[in-house]
Amino acid sequence: MSITTGTLPTLTVERLGCRLGRRWLIQEVSFDLEPGFTALVGPNGAGKSTLMRAIAGLIPVSSGSLSLTDGPPGKAVSRQIAYIPQFPGAYDHISVRDYLVRTAWWDRHRPLAQIQHEVNELLHQLQLDDIAHYRGRMLHPSLRRRVALASAWLRQVQVVFFDEPTAGLDPQERLAFWQQLYRLRSLPNSPVAYLISTHLLAEVQSYCNYVLLLSHGRIRQQSTVKDFVRTVQGHAYYACDPPNNSTLIDTGRYSREGYWVLAPQAAESLLPRHPDLIDAYLWELNQRFGDDSDTTSHLQSQEASAFSPGEKP
16 A cells, blocks of 8 residues: 655555464554655554554564665664654653763764764754753653654664654643654754654644554555545535434534534535544544444544644644
């Protein structure tokens, strides 16, 4: 499964499978990771974290292959991928600056003075100067994630995987994360492609270029964000009354125009509206698997705390 963009993909995944005993956690997964920001979305238990960890070489794969477009000869694909979990660790008694210096030295073994200069420049570019002297035990989860992102740049990898990086953060912290991510992307020798798992579809629509939908261990959709939204064009409506028709999909939202629903075709009681990414997500899952109230209710609870879509930083 691929997207036609006119550019070569950074990472190609072919028929990847991961099995625990007789149970396939992910199966026959194929996709191209394009340069830019790709969101990995799907219900809880779909296999998002498992997929990222398998590609990054943290858990064994049972089948399939991986390749990098510009990977160094003979270097394992996983060495060119930085995987950052939802809750990155930190050394309690080491400052942020010392941690980054040690990370760069362990990975690249270059002169210490040169590494120290690079770290100081990076801290300034990413606006982390104020916390450079903080020890690990002093870091809030949002700061730990931003420090982990800086360490990925120092490793000079091509690809970064982020597992729910903004979960549990307030709107200001989420905005700070995305602003830092865009600043990092603009630096020389930065990672080319970013795969970010999230349930916050407002962020995906605001900041990401592409979307991968994973469900039941398989890729169900790969496209640009805009093209994914177009798949539900002509199926998004306002309903005057609460949806109780089995043919309607309740998106859990309401405005003065009415209840936001999805329907296979127009009806007299429905008023057309412009769809968004939440509509496309629910439509795709319901079309393939029927009504899934757990998916809808979970998505509503996640989006309730998300800030409104805005301009990219």
